[in-house]
Amino acid sequence: MMISRAQLDFVKGKVTAGAQPWASAYTQMLNSRYASLSRTPAPRATVECGSYSNPNNGCTDEREDAIAAYTDALIWYIGGNSAYAQKSIALMDAWSATIKAHTNSNAPLQTGWAGSVWPRAAEIIRYTYSSWPNQARFATMLRNVYLPTVIAGSSSNGNWELSMMEAAVGISVFLEDRASYDRAITRFKARTAAYVYVTADGSQPKYPPVGSVDTRAELISYWQGQSTFVDGLSQETCRDFVHTGYGLSAISHVAETTRIQGEDLWPEVSERMRHALGFHTKFENGTAVPANICGGSVVKGLGPVSEVAYNALANRLGIAMSNSKTYTESRRPQGTNNLFVAWETLTHANNPA
Numbered sequence: 001m002m003i004s005r006a007q008l009d010f011v012k013g014k015v016t017a018g019a020q021p022w023a024s025a026y027t028q029m030l031n032s033r034y035a036s037l038s039r040t041p042a043p044r045a046t047v048e049c050g051s052y053s054n055p056n057n058g059c060t061d062e063r064e065d066a067i068a069a070y071t072d073a074l075i076w077y078i079g080g081n082s083a084y085a086q087k088s089i090a091l092m093d094a095w096s097a098t099i100k101a102h103t104n105s106n107a108p109l110q111t112g113w114a115g116s117v118w119p120r121a122a123e124i125i126r127y128t129y130s131s132w133p134n135q136a137r138f139a140t141m142l143r144n145v146y147l148p149t150v151i152a153g154s155s156s157n158g159n160w161e162l163s164m165m166e167a168a169v170g171i172s173v174f175l176e177d178r179a180s181y182d183r184a185i186t187r188f189k190a191r192t193a194a195y196v197y198v199t200a201d202g203s204q205p206k207y208p209p210v211g212s213v214d215t216r217a218e219l220i221s222y223w224q225g226q227s228t229f230v231d232g233l234s235q236e237t238c239r240d241f242v243h244t245g246y247g248l249s250a251i252s253h254v255a256e257t258t259r260i261q262g263e264d265l266w267p268e269v270s271e272r273m274r275h276a277l278g279f280h281t282k283f284e285n286g287t288a289v290p291a292n293i294c295g296g297s298v299v300k301g302l303g304p305v306s307e308v309a310y311n312a313l314a315n316r317l318g319i320a321m322s323n324s325k326t327y328t329e330s331r332r333p334q335g336t337n338n339l340f341v342a343w344e345t346l347t348h349a350n351n352p353a
Contacts, residue, residue: 001170001257006353012078025333025346034071041065041094049106065091066114067342069121085129088121093134096141109160113340115146115167119174142171153187155211158195158235159243162250169254188254196272197229228292232279240299249305249341256308266312273309274319281327304334307344
């Protein structure tokens, strides 16, 4: 999911040749704490995550061990050092031998974030490394601990459900579970359509696919009090760009996975995503916020989330995206948000595969 072998081979060739921006992105990854071969996994049977990470009992450990496993898998494939494959396996094995549940109010989101990253590492190792004796146990962990929570969806802010659907889709790919994949994609489509507004939706955004929001007044409240709707506005724009970035990132990850799986939802989500990226990066790049958008004031911080979508939309589909181009290229190499986004300049910058 999210990155194909052909894309990995493209990256490997660029890194080997010392080409930019991939070489600097690879160095950034190698120099990160996630690439340490001395990392000690910190699994626990119950990961307890409260609102705003209070309490945080294993939440950061789980997310960062998952990112480390993915980081190690990438380094193994690109650099060829089997020690990194073995470290990725050690991290995955430690958690699959231990974790039983996620609890407290942020459990669904935590399950979505970690559940989005674990399968990325697992797919690379599964298909490129010679031996993983506990692979079946890892699959059982994904099926029993993660999938039931994420596939149920959420009526919270849209970034929750989008991340949960990303996890559900990725897990379903790893498990080769077509029924779960189809269920997750159906909810993903509905939530994406309700998360980003475009003029074709009519006078207001679509209602979310689950929950009690079903009147215009409730919808305006759900959209953080915003009552003027313009192309590319997201349900969380007037909350802050950080959470909006989470949602847009998850959309891009799922769309990229569907392309690899032969379905390719990029054409279907392209209108929403090109407007959403352009709208938010315009303000990140310095354009003044008009009074009719969030009262003329926004909280910026979109994050390292634009490479996958920019590559798909601008490079593959040929859509002119000047604001997104400026934002993306000026922030290379885009690293990690330490939650579920990692190393996407390396994996997706100008990647034609």
